[in-house]
Amino acid sequence: xQVIKYPAREFWSTLLSRPAIDRKSLFExxxxxxxxxKQNGDKAVKxxxxxxxxxxxxxxxxxxxxxxxxSLQIPNQLKEAIEMCRRxxxxxxxxxxxxxxEIQTTPGVVCWQKAMxxxxxxxxxxxGTAPLFSTVLMLGVPAQIAExxxxxxxxxxxxxxxxxxxxxxxxxxxxxxxxxxxxxxQAIAAxxxxxxxxxxxxxxxxxxxxxxxxxxxxxxxxxxxIDLPAGPSEVMVIADESAxxxxxxxxxxxxxxxxxxxxxxxxxxxENLVEPVLLEIEEQLNRIPKKEIALKALENxxxxxxxxxxxxxxxxxxxxxxxxxxxxxxxxxxxxxxxNAGSVFLGHYTPExxxxxxxxxxxxxxxxxxxxxxxxxxxxxxxxxVTFQQISREGxxxxxxxxxxxxxxxxxxxxxxxxxxxxxxxxxEEKPENRLC
Amino acid sequence: xQVIKYPAREFWSTLLSRPAIDRKSLFExxxxxxxxxKQNGDKAVKxxxxxxxxxxxxxxxxxxxxxxxxSLQIPNQLKEAIEMCRRxxxxxxxxxxxxxxEIQTTPGVVCWQKAMxxxxxxxxxxxGTAPLFSTVLMLGVPAQIAExxxxxxxxxxxxxxxxxxxxxxxxxxxxxxxxxxxxxxQAIAAxxxxxxxxxxxxxxxxxxxxxxxxxxxxxxxxxxxIDLPAGPSEVMVIADESAxxxxxxxxxxxxxxxxxxxxxxxxxxxENLVEPVLLEIEEQLNRIPKKEIALKALENxxxxxxxxxxxxxxxxxxxxxxxxxxxxxxxxxxxxxxxNAGSVFLGHYTPExxxxxxxxxxxxxxxxxxxxxxxxxxxxxxxxxVTFQQISREGxxxxxxxxxxxxxxxxxxxxxxxxxxxxxxxxxEEKPENRLC
Numbered sequence: 082x083q084v085i086k087y088p089a090r091e092f093w094s095t096l097l098s099r100p101a102i103d104r105k106s107l108f109e110x111x112x113x114x115x116x117x118x119k120q121n122g123d124k125a126v127k128x129x130x131x132x133x134x135x136x137x138x139x140x141x142x143x144x145x146x147x148x149x150x151x152s153l154q155i156p157n158q159l160k161e162a163i164e165m166c167r168r169x170x171x172x173x174x175x176x177x178x179x180x181x182x183e184i185q186t187t188p189g190v191v192c193w194q195k196a197m198x199x200x201x202x203x204x205x206x207x208x209g210t211a212p213l214f215s216t217v218l219m220l221g222v223p224a225q226i227a228e229x230x231x232x233x234x235x236x237x238x239x240x241x242x243x244x245x246x247x248x249x250x251x252x253x254x255x256x257x258x259x260x261x262x263x264x265x266x267q268a269i270a271a272x273x274x275x276x277x278x279x280x281x282x283x284x285x286x287x288x289x290x291x292x293x294x295x296x297x298x299x300x301x302x303x304x305x306x307i308d309l310p311a312g313p314s315e316v317m318v319i320a321d322e323s324a325x326x327x328x329x330x331x332x333x334x335x336x337x338x339x340x341x342x343x344x345x346x347x348x349x350x351x352e353n354l355v356e357p358v359l360l361e362i363e364e365q366l367n368r369i370p371k372k373e374i375a376l377k378a379l380e381n382x383x384x385x386x387x388x389x390x391x392x393x394x395x396x397x398x399x400x401x402x403x404x405x406x407x408x409x410x411x412x413x414x415x416x417x418x419x420x421n422a423g424s425v426f427l428g429h430y431t432p433e434x435x436x437x438x439x440x441x442x443x444x445x446x447x448x449x450x451x452x453x454x455x456x457x458x459x460x461x462x463x464x465x466x467v468t469f470q471q472i473s474r475e476g477x478x479x480x481x482x483x484x485x486x487x488x489x490x491x492x493x494x495x496x497x498x499x500x501x502x503x504x505x506x507x508x509x510e511e512k513p514e515n516r517l518c
Numbered sequence: 519x520q521v522i523k524y525p526a527r528e529f530w531s532t533l534l535s536r537p538a539i540d541r542k543s544l545f546e547x548x549x550x551x552x553x554x555x556k557q558n559g560d561k562a563v564k565x566x567x568x569x570x571x572x573x574x575x576x577x578x579x580x581x582x583x584x585x586x587x588x589s590l591q592i593p594n595q596l597k598e599a600i601e602m603c604r605r606x607x608x609x610x611x612x613x614x615x616x617x618x619x620e621i622q623t624t625p626g627v628v629c630w631q632k633a634m635x636x637x638x639x640x641x642x643x644x645x646g647t648a649p650l651f652s653t654v655l656m657l658g659v660p661a662q663i664a665e666x667x668x669x670x671x672x673x674x675x676x677x678x679x680x681x682x683x684x685x686x687x688x689x690x691x692x693x694x695x696x697x698x699x700x701x702x703x704q705a706i707a708a709x710x711x712x713x714x715x716x717x718x719x720x721x722x723x724x725x726x727x728x729x730x731x732x733x734x735x736x737x738x739x740x741x742x743x744i745d746l747p748a749g750p751s752e753v754m755v756i757a758d759e760s761a762x763x764x765x766x767x768x769x770x771x772x773x774x775x776x777x778x779x780x781x782x783x784x785x786x787x788x789e790n791l792v793e794p795v796l797l798e799i800e801e802q803l804n805r806i807p808k809k810e811i812a813l814k815a816l817e818n819x820x821x822x823x824x825x826x827x828x829x830x831x832x833x834x835x836x837x838x839x840x841x842x843x844x845x846x847x848x849x850x851x852x853x854x855x856x857x858n859a860g861s862v863f864l865g866h867y868t869p870e871x872x873x874x875x876x877x878x879x880x881x882x883x884x885x886x887x888x889x890x891x892x893x894x895x896x897x898x899x900x901x902x903x904v905t906f907q908q909i910s911r912e913g914x915x916x917x918x919x920x921x922x923x924x925x926x927x928x929x930x931x932x933x934x935x936x937x938x939x940x941x942x943x944x945x946x947e948e949k950p951e952n953r954l955c
Contacts (some may be wrong), residue, residue: 097748104739104740110740116552123826144602145566158919158923159923159924160926161920162919162920162923162924163924165624165917166920166924167626167919168623169623169627172621172623173619173621173623175576176619176621177618177619177631178781179616179617180616181614182610182613184609184610184613184878186605186609186610186877186878187602187606187876187877187878188605190606190609190872190877190878192878192879194896197857199890199891200857200858200890201890211928211929211930212927212928213928214927214928215924215928234531237751245763247927259557274720281525283890283891284891286604298685298738298739299672301735301738302541302545302735303541304887304888304891304893305891306884306888310741310924314840325868325943327939327943328936328939328940329942331932331935331936331939332936333936334932334935334936335930335932335933335936337932338930338931338932338933339930352862359882365932365935365939368931368932368935369931369932369935370929371930371931371932372931375932376863391582397540412908413908416906420634420637422904423638423904423905424611424904424905424906424907425904425905425907426906427906427907427908428909428910429940430911430913430914430940431907431908431909431914432914432936432937433933434921434925434930434933434934434935434936434937435627435907435909435914435917435921435937436905436907437921437925437933438917438920438921438924438925438933439624439917439920439921439924440623440624440627440629440907440917441621441623441624441627441629442629442905442907443905449741450741450765451741451743452637452723452892452902452904452934453636453637453638453902454720454741454742454902455721455743455902456745456902456903456904457903457904457905459631459903459905461898461903465889465890465891465892465893466877466896466898467856467859467860467861467862467889467892467893467894468861468862468873468880468894468896469853469861469862469863469864470861470862470863470864470872470873470877470878470879471849471864471868472698472865472867472868472872472877473865473867474867476867477868477872479868480602480872480875480876480877482595482599483598483599483602483603483875483876484871484874484875485874486595486596486599487596487599487600487603487875488871488874488875489654490596490650490651490684490948491648491650491651491652492648492807492808493772493775493776493777493808493871494775494805494806494807494808495650495768495772495774495790495806495808495812496772496775496804496871496874496875497871498768498771498772498802498805498806499765499768499769499771499772499869499870500676500871500872501868502764502765502768502802503765503768503866503869505764506764
């Protein structure tokens with residue numbers, strides 16, 4: 082880890098800058114695969130599954146038998162763990178439902194919003210080194226609460242053409258309707274445009290590497306919605322003298338083990354923490370199998386010493402971390418000044434891993450500074466809000482002057498005409514063929 | 519208008535298909551301008567303002583004097599109209615604020631959401647044939663309610679390098695902080711990346727032609743958020759025998775006058791309406807200055823006769839119109855079955871133009887079928903929801919089994935370690951330098 086003490090404000094942005102990736106060449110590579118899948122459907126999907134996942138898949142869809150079989154392979158303890166997480170995610174996300182306003186803005190003019198589920202959603206869960214069945218819950222449970230009609234999951238097969246049983250089991254408990262053994266770019270393209278076997282969806286969710294992210298951004302150009310553009314995962318920890326080095330080290334490491342391009346940043350207002358934290362990191366590194374990955378990731382890691390918590394908050398707001406852990410004595414007070422972050426963890430006993438799995442909050446969060454403009458995945462991510470209005474003849478006449486004046490000042494006389502024709506005539510229940518309109 | 523009677527279900531999708539635009543060549547054209555603005559800032563902005571708007575602008579930012587001057591030029595009647603619309607937009611959008619959940623998902627585990635304004639937002643208002651000061655209100659008022667810290671507006675200058683006074687006045691009453699005389703692609707790029715004079719924003723809102731939309735989609739690839747991809751405006755009207763031909767004709771025309779590529783579709787379950795509506799359109803066309811535009815637009819217009827309101831609703835849900843007008847006797851019942859639409863207008867006295875200006879609902883809505891996945895602009899569009907969690911030592915131990923099991927089954931041992939280190943040790947208030955951690 083790099084240690085930087087009391088950096089001057091003008092150096093912050095350089096200090097906090099994230100590694101840029103060459104998007105252009107990336108989009109070219111990814112784009113050609115996306116359009117091939119769009120054109121050739123399953124054929125292209127299978128071709129790239131063979132190429133990238135090194136397995137030839139006949140049946141892209143996971144069968145009911147495979148799903149049942151999977152749940153037999155999951156030990157009860159793990160089932161209980163999954164159930165506890167599912168229940169907490171359900172509790173927190175179902176509480177996000179709320180009444181929408183029905184307002185009479187003007188006498189006779191009633192306007193309201195109605196939340197509707199997005200009918201068809203596609204969830205992507207990466208494979209790679211670890212079976213991320215927690216992500217299945219994080220995406221599937223809110224979709225289930227929203228009552229999306231068709232919930233599709235794509236996740237890459239292993240070399241035997243199988244999906245990890247825990248992923249299948251989590252998908253079952255999360256009420257996912259169809260599961261496909263498809264990963265990477267080809268999975269995103271398949272759900273975006275549909276293939277012979279994969280249904281086209283309206284919105285695609287889920288994390289992924291830079292190729293998956295690029296694919297999501299490209300299909301978004303065709304009007305398919307995406308949850309958010311994901312980048313490498315990040316944690317920023319703000320600590321004061323009340324923090325315990327072993328806790329801080331553990332949190333920095335739990336981010337670092339994800340992948341070599343993750344960022345772990347510790348901001349401390351107590352210089353005394355620096356050495357103990359570095360020692361703790363060395364010590365705890367030996368406890369984790371992914372030591373090599375973590376070591377590599379920590380090369381981008383930083384320990385920044387600042388004068389005050391005010392500065393620390395300012396730096397966090399400038400960086401807009403995906404995860405922000407506030408390991409200070411008065412964490413609630415510190416948190417109240419945070420304006421840019423994906424998810425915030427307060428106090429010494431709130432590790433990121435709690436939110437990654439079990440507390441009930443979602444772990445699909447905006448990285449790369451996107452927290453300045455994007456929310457993490459939540460119930461709203463699976464819904465649309467449609468506006469409705471019903472206006473009486475009196476209501477319309479109450480609005481008429483405003484509409485007519487504004488429309489005609491915008492040069493839109495057919496707009497004002499639509500009001501005038503309605504008010505020029507008496508209300509009538511006659512059938513059109515019997516009346517002059 | 520094309521009249522289609524009782525089309526078989528399998529022909530619906532062709533019947534409802536929207537004109538496709540060649541996005542690839544569009545993105546190439548637009549992309550080069552975007553990157554030039556990104557690189558050369560104001561210099562490029564001024565170059566393209568001269569090229570596209572045919573005017574050379576020295577001062578890109580509108581001065582306080584120009585704003586004050588503008589409000590002197592607005593007749594009081596129009597000011598009152600603008601104020602009524604502003605008030606109704608404010609009423610409906612401020613009612614969209616709601617409490618967010620604070621949930622104890624497990625004893626000792628408290629999770630909550632906090633809504634925060636997006637700090638810097640950019641609003642785009644097209645120029646062209648009409649000064650769309652109504653759009654200034656539709657975007658500015660919700661941003662004001664959300665309390666965005668920096669609200670920037672870009673709108674193209676006229677040949678004299680001026681902005682229409684009604685636009686400046688609306689911007690003033692909507693509490694917009696800075697206004698720039700920049701239009702089109704160069705405006706989107708300027709707000710996305712910032713220039714010497716235009717601040718960089720985190721999210722960009724507003725309608726525009728296909729070039730503006732393409733620019734918004736391209737800057738979104740760089741992680742700047744956008745409200746939604748906009749296409750040509752659309753209206754679909756569902757009518758039964760209780761509808762009045764002159765009202766229907768007026769609504770179809772008020773859409774058609776926007777531009778030649780807008781779509782006006784009437785679905786009627788009463789064949790008797792067809793002839794009277796066609797006659798009314800001919801008659802009313804003579805009342806509107808934009809007759810030529812409307813005529814051209816109506817070439818894509820359709821009158822579709824269906825057997826039942828159930829069919830009509832099914833067709834509307836498949837098309838997912840930006841605006842849906844339900845001109846039937848029991849409009850509320852029909853509306854209750856609508857699942858895909860941007861904004862819905864119920865009954866014979868609820869013309870689209872009411873929602874375009876004065877009722878209080880937003881007129882920035884998903885076109886091109888995007889209503890299947892996107893909401894129209896609303897208060898949430900200007901906010902992010904950040905999750906927070908605070909866990910006690912007991913809370914963490916209540917979650918510990920689940921976290922440890924799931925993390926280790928995902929191969930993430932540093933994640934479980936972050937829980938273990940916390941529970942292995944006794945709580946301690948000692949300073950780190952005096953303790954072994």
